[in-house]
Amino acid sequence: MEVDKDVLQVALARAITDSFTPEIKEKVIRQAIEHHLFEVDRRHNSGGESPISGAFKNALNDATREMARLVVNDPANTEKIKGAIQRALDEALADVSFIEKLKERLVSGMGRGY
Numbered sequence: 001m002e003v004d005k006d007v008l009q010v011a012l013a014r015a016i017t018d019s020f021t022p023e024i025k026e027k028v029i030r031q032a033i034e035h036h037l038f039e040v041d042r043r044h045n046s047g048g049e050s051p052i053s054g055a056f057k058n059a060l061n062d063a064t065r066e067m068a069r070l071v072v073n074d075p076a077n078t079e080k081i082k083g084a085i086q087r088a089l090d091e092a093l094a095d096v097s098f099i100e101k102l103k104e105r106l107v108s109g110m111g112r113g114y
Helices: 007-016 022-038 051-073 075-093 096-111
Strands: none
Touching: 007 022, 022 051, 051 075
């Protein structure tokens, strides 16, 4: 009779955990959670941060994006942004060296099949 390796591992894990007292189960679960949240997993491409650090970083990025969206979509700010972009474009297009660089990039891009 051959027993599947995965089935054997599950049965062994179940036998071990069933032998734990409730206090030991709680301690093991708490340690597993702490390890998962706060330890850097070097086997994966985590960027050298723990899951909890990554989660906070992602949440802060989300909040920052939302704040930026609110600022940009405010009608008063939208007009200021449009004015700043227009002034920057006017200055860039009035600069002969900018136009020459732009022309060179466009021509070289066309040569690469873009």
